[in-house]
Amino acid sequence: MGAGIAEVLARGGLAVVGVEVDRDALERGRGHLESSTGRAVKRGRLTAEAQQEILGRVALTTDFADLGDCDLVIEAVPERLDLKRRVFAELDRVCRADAVLATNTSSLPVTDIAAGTSRPSQVVGVHFFNPAPVMKLVEVIATVLTEPDAVTGVAELVKGLGKTPVTIGDRAGFVANRLLFGYLNGAAAMLESGHATRDDIDTAMKTGAGLPMGPFTLMDLIGLDTCLQVLDAIYAESRDRRHAASPLLRELVTAGLLGRKTGRGFYAYDGVEQAKPDAPDGPRPVVGIVGVGPLADAIAALCDRAGTQVRDSAAELAGCDLVVEAAEDAEAGRALLSAAAQAVKPGTVLAVTSVDGSVIRQAMATGRPADVVGLHLPDPAAPLAEIAATVATAPDVAGRAAELAGRLGLTVVRCRDRAGFIVDALRFPYLNDAAAMLGAGYADADSIDAAMTLGCGYPTGPIADLDRLGPDRAVTVLNALHAETRDPALAPTPLLVEHATAGRPLR
Ligand SMILES: NC(=O)c1ccc[n+]([C@@H]2O[C@H](COP(=O)([O-])OP(=O)(O)OC[C@H]3O[C@@H](n4cnc5c(N)ncnc54)[C@H](O)[C@@H]3O)[C@@H](O)[C@H]2O)c1
Structure with missing residues (x-):
């Protein structure tokens, strides 16, 4: 990270002094700088002369005293509080009294680092994302001790480097990691609970929520040791059980299975391609829809696109x-499905669209629960169907439901009958956390959205997502998740309830 940040600063025309522990580390740092700028030259994004100018602006040293003239120092040593505090004590000693000292920590409290210096008012967090030359987001962190001028000065400098600064307070994980890792750990906990498989969770979040990759692919890419470290740091502050690292994650780290970098994590990277199941073949199924309303219309439109008959x-x-069954009201849906159950031939699959963990209740009312599954389209515009089997669903019926949905051109994932199925159960707690940040005044809507789009590669930010999906839908799903788990963190945050009640978007 240090080399990446040095490159960003030097590309911005600033003179940089890079400090490393010893000569070997210094040469590694020089290698990083040369190869990164060299790649830009090869791709035609930088001329060879510009590269030389950039490299010429970076002086490398192992002597902290060489930092004596710097206006700003950015620390990027390993993520250990004792080490960072030691480095800051040294910086405090050698740097000018008016120099601003910044830490690139991902999740340690900036206040703890600042408090160990004689100038806490001059200490800020500047959290670059990896790779620093590419990622646009920089979280600028002010503690209660930071002088406002130090914060605005750093934010302006960051903007001048072509980055988007987001200024926030000192909370573990800041905006991006706090939101991201809560969600990632939720996915690990979901896998561990046996609710759905690794592949189905990854597929659901990619296809149904439009994310660039699923949570297990992303954790393997980040490194499971880093994931564990970040979660431990966030949990140390939040004491929210959802940040308590999933035992499965801890076990993988203890076993040395750290993800891509060790060749195995949640997935194995042994070059052996997993065979993808063939898309189900066969005639288009004949689909009956009972109930009226937007959901029924969405399913009819889907069948239409697939060229199938709707009755x-x-x-x-x-x-x-x-x-x-796609009625808007559960009781009406129950009556309609029960009537339909009498009319259909044996072997017909009955599907319930409620996602509040009540498929089993609807199924029991039909008198033939073995034939009933839950069916959810988390985003009618996305080709994903979630099929939930209850304890009463016959195993072959769940398989047949998946096959029929596949023949409608949908990607199918399977789970149990729990509130939110997969996509909603993972995304609404994340969206609720974002709304809670907004409600607490920790960050504004633009900063929260920028953190997730620019820092984590999300196609849209959580506040925009909430407005697209509707605060009322968020409140309904969160109430169902809360009723099922009794986890206070899953209760819809007051700001969300207020917007849902008022029928107004968050922006
Ligand atoms: N890797 C990421 O994706 C990422 C992203 C954002 C922020 N961060 C944060 O950036 C910091 C550095 O992370 P990294 O991944 O680059 O770690 P790293 O271990 O790859 O690099 C740390 C560097 O610090 C050097 N170092 C150690 N002690 C030193 C000392 N006393 N003085 C000078 N240099 C010293 C090491 O030689 C090493 O080159 C951490 O706080 C991390 O949380 C990392």
């Missing part, structure tokens, strides 16, 4: 392969 009158249900 929605009671008399026609006998010829259906799949009957979907």
